[in-house]
Amino acid sequence: MQWGSVSEFVAMGGYGLYVWTSFGVTAFGMLWEVFAVRRRHAAAREGARTSLQDQ
Amino acid sequence: MMGLTRINWFKYSSPQAFYPLAGRLMPWCAAAAILLIGVGLYLGFFVAPTDFQQGQSYRIIFVHVPAAWMSMFLDVVMAIWAGLGLGLNARPSFMMAQAIAPTGALFTFLALVTGAMWGKPTWGAWWVWDARLTSELILLFLYGGVMLLRTSIDDTRRADRASAVFALVGVVNVPIIYFSVRWWNTLHQGASVSMTAAPKMAATMLTAMLVMTLGFWMYSLAVTLARMRCVILERERQASWGTHPSHHDALEVP
Amino acid sequence: MNQHGMLAALREIIRRDLLLALRRRSDVLTTVLFFILVGSLFPLGVGPEPAILRTIAPGVLWVAALLSCLLSLGRLFAADYLDGVLEQMLLIPQPLSLLVIGKVTAHWLISGLPVVLLSPLLGLQFGLTGEALGVLTLSLLLGTPTLSFIGAIGAALTLGVRGSNVLIALLVLPLFIPVLIFGAGAVSSSASGIGAGAHLSLLGAGLLLALALAPWATATSLRIALE
Numbered sequence: 001m002q003w004g005s006v007s008e009f010v011a012m013g014g015y016g017l018y019v020w021t022s023f024g025v026t027a028f029g030m031l032w033e034v035f036a037v038r039r040r041h042a043a044a045r046e047g048a049r050t051s052l053q054d055q
Numbered sequence: 056m057m058g059l060t061r062i063n064w065f066k067y068s069s070p071q072a073f074y075p076l077a078g079r080l081m082p083w084c085a086a087a088a089i090l091l092i093g094v095g096l097y098l099g100f101f102v103a104p105t106d107f108q109q110g111q112s113y114r115i116i117f118v119h120v121p122a123a124w125m126s127m128f129l130d131v132v133m134a135i136w137a138g139l140g141l142g143l144n145a146r147p148s149f150m151m152a153q154a155i156a157p158t159g160a161l162f163t164f165l166a167l168v169t170g171a172m173w174g175k176p177t178w179g180a181w182w183v184w185d186a187r188l189t190s191e192l193i194l195l196f197l198y199g200g201v202m203l204l205r206t207s208i209d210d211t212r213r214a215d216r217a218s219a220v221f222a223l224v225g226v227v228n229v230p231i232i233y234f235s236v237r238w239w240n241t242l243h244q245g246a247s248v249s250m251t252a253a254p255k256m257a258a259t260m261l262t263a264m265l266v267m268t269l270g271f272w273m274y275s276l277a278v279t280l281a282r283m284r285c286v287i288l289e290r291e292r293q294a295s296w297g298t299h300p301s302h303h304d305a306l307e308v309p
Numbered sequence: 310m311n312q313h314g315m316l317a318a319l320r321e322i323i324r325r326d327l328l329l330a331l332r333r334r335s336d337v338l339t340t341v342l343f344f345i346l347v348g349s350l351f352p353l354g355v356g357p358e359p360a361i362l363r364t365i366a367p368g369v370l371w372v373a374a375l376l377s378c379l380l381s382l383g384r385l386f387a388a389d390y391l392d393g394v395l396e397q398m399l400l401i402p403q404p405l406s407l408l409v410i411g412k413v414t415a416h417w418l419i420s421g422l423p424v425v426l427l428s429p430l431l432g433l434q435f436g437l438t439g440e441a442l443g444v445l446t447l448s449l450l451l452g453t454p455t456l457s458f459i460g461a462i463g464a465a466l467t468l469g470v471r472g473s474n475v476l477i478a479l480l481v482l483p484l485f486i487p488v489l490i491f492g493a494g495a496v497s498s499s500a501s502g503i504g505a506g507a508h509l510s511l512l513g514a515g516l517l518l519a520l521a522l523a524p525w526a527t528a529t530s531l532r533i534a535l536e
Contacts, residue, residue, distance in 0.1 A: 002104065009100075013111035018176050022169040026118040029165050030274060033158065037281045044288035051295045193483045200480045207470045216533040217466045221480060224462065224526065228484050235487040239494060 070147060070287045077280040084277035091270030098263035106260075112176045116260075119169035121268040122162045123187075125275055126194060127229075129159035133201070134226035137219035149215035150290070152222060153205065154282040158275050160198035166191055186237040193232050197225035211293065318403040322411030323418075329388070330419045336384060340377045340420040341427060347373035348431045359436045366435035367445070367496035373431075374424045374449055375456060375485055381420040382460040382477055385412065386531070390468055396535055405528035413454075413461050413524070421453035437500065444499040444509070451512040452492040458516075458523035459484045465530035488515060 003009040012019045099117040106113040133155040140148035170188055171181045182188065201218045208214035256264075330336050351369045352362055389395040389412075398408050428449050432442045463481035467473035495508035 002101070012114070013105070015110060015112035015176050018112055018172045019114055022115045022118055022172040025168050025172075026122065026165050029161055033161055033278055037278055037285065040285045041281065041288075044285045044292070047292045048288045051292045193486065196479060196483050200476075200483075203476060203479060204466065207467075207472055207476055213533055213536075217530065220462075220526065220530055220533065221466060224484065228487075231487050232483070235490045239490045 070150070070291070073147065074284055074287050077284050081277050081280040081284075084273045084280065088270050088273035088277055091266055091273060093270075095263055095267035095270050098259065098266060103259045103263050104257060109177055112173065113260075115169055115173040117263055117267050119166060119173055120264055121271040122169060123166035123191060124268055125271045126159055126163040126166050126191065128272075129155050129162065129275060130194060130197065130222075130226055130229065133159060134222045137222040141216060141219050141223075146215070149219060150283060150286045151279070152201075152219060153215070154279045154286055155275075156198055156201050156205075156218075157282065158278050160195065160202065162271070162275075163191060163195045163198060167195065184236070185240060186233050189236045190229055190233040194229055197222075197229065200225070211290065315403055315407055318401070319407055319411045319414075322408055323415045326412060326415030327418060330415070336381070337419050337423060340381050341423045343380055344373050344377040344424050344427060345431065347376060348434070352435070363436040363500065364497075366432060366437050367441075367493040367500070370428060370431055370435065370445065371449075371452075371489055371493040371496075374428070374453060375482075375489055377424055378420060378453060378456045378460055379478055379481060379485075381416065382464045382481065383474055385416050385461055385464045386468055395468075395531070399532065399535060405531060406524040409461060409524040409527045409531070410520075413457050413527075416461075417454050417457040421457055425449045425453060437496070441496055441500040444505045445496045447509060448492040448495040448505070448512060451509065451516050452488050455488050455512070455516045455519045456485055458519040458527075459488075461527045462523055462530055465527045465534060468531070468534040488512070491515070 010016055010020075095117065099114055103114070103117075105111060133152045136148045136152040136155065139145060140152060167188070170191070174183065175181050201222050204218040204221055205214045208217055348370060351365065355361060355365065386395060389398070399405060401408075425446060428446050429442050432445045437445060460477075460481050463477045463484075466480060467476045470476060491508045491511045495505040495512065498508055499505040
């Protein structure tokens with residue numbers, strides 16, 4: 001462990017804004033993509049079910 | 056591994072068979088991704104030391120470099136599937152290319168954003184027109200064009216083939232742009248700051264970066280497989296509106 | 310497919326497109342006017358200081374030429390597509406790539422050549438002199454056909470697609486970038502005394518590459534669009 005305290009960790013030697021924005025945007029982007037694909041899959045399943053019923 | 060004989064391969068190349076296969080593979084890839092990214096983050100924040108020159112800001116490379124590598128890797132893979140689709144006239148190949156594009160675009164965007172975040176504290180500029188960043192930007196337009204072509208063209212077959220041609224043209228163009236901009240930079244001495252100058256990498260830094268890259272790779276695989284399943288269902292639905300005999304029996308819709 | 314037949318077909322396509330363009334003079338004028346307009350807007354935006362204008366001239370004039378080409382691409386196949394003539398072209402014995410070369414050549418004669426001929430005048434407006442002016446004209450002479458050939462791929466891919474104008478721009482501008490870099494680079498190298506030889510050679514090589522690869526890619530794209 002090289003961080004003296006939690007606040008040191010958050011501050012990142014003064015670069016906290018840049019580091020955490022980077023990791024935050026990355027995490028947000030990837031999680032959003034997962035969420036979007038799941039939503040798309042649910043819609044696609046619904047669509048497939050509907051067309052099955054149509055037949 | 057030797058069980059994957061040629062016969063099995065053709066069996067899985069039909070969308071009906073691929074759907075459950077993708078469904079079984081995906082959770083493993085997702086689990087691997089979570090594990091690798093977790094380990095990578097730990098290594099990056101708690102094992103890799105502070106950099107001599109860049110202080111703590113260098114840690115951004117643990118997301119920036121993997122994102123950039125994935126953006127380029129996915130572009131090449133997408134182009135390969137596009138080429139296979141055009142060459143073999145194989146619908147599943149086009150579908151794979153379709154499934155990859157959004158993830159490639161996301162990583163390109165993330166590479167650009169994290170690149171700017173790294174550049175500002177380290178070199179004082181949000182953006183420089185160096186070869187790597189400029190080609191990354193063009194790559195974003197490439198992914199955008201591939202996806203926009205697909206949504207603008209109603210006929211699925213034409214959309215497949217048009218975006219495949221564009222993907223192939225684009226994958227050739229990006230290296231050309233990279234080298235043109237490098238040439239251009241050597242002439243116009245102004246932009247001599249290279250934002251590609253990563254710090255001298257201690258072994259732990261390199262390890263963390265590689266682990267994160269592998270994690271992003273597993274993530275891409277998981278998301279692409281999941282999206283592929285969506286594409287399969289969507290196209291099945293479109294097909295059912297035509298006069299195709301119903302083959303839904305083979306498709307488990309859970 | 311004899312040589313004589315192919316050459317005759319090529320001549321015929323070029324002749325036909327030129328005649329059509331002559332009847333609709335607006336096509337030529339649109340491109341030319343646009344080039345002049347864009348070239349004139351920049352000094353108005355940037356200020357009349359000669360040193361600055363001379364510095365930005367290569368880039369501005371090249372971007373203006375590039376945008377003019379982009380503007381004209383929509384017209385490349387559209388008329389023949391709507392008439393059904395394009396589908397006919399798929400059926401004749403001559404290779405489609407050859408017909409593409411013909412159409413692109415005619416397109417360049419209508420849209421690209423006027424820009425090349427006008428460029429010295431605009432260059433003078435920006436304070437370029439002597440060798441730099443010559444290099445500007447030469448770079449555009451080598452570069453604008455390349456732009457037309459590359460642009461044809463985008464025009465073929467987006468044939469008949471709604472919103473195709475924006476789509477063409479998105480598809481084709483990234484492909485234009487290397488030509489822009491070496492074209493404008495040639496002029497600024499010449500102006501700063503380094504010499505434009507390397508850039509012009511690369512432009513020439515680019516033209517040959519485009520001539521070799523683009524017609525085939527365009528023909529493939531046309532077949533995709535028309536089947």
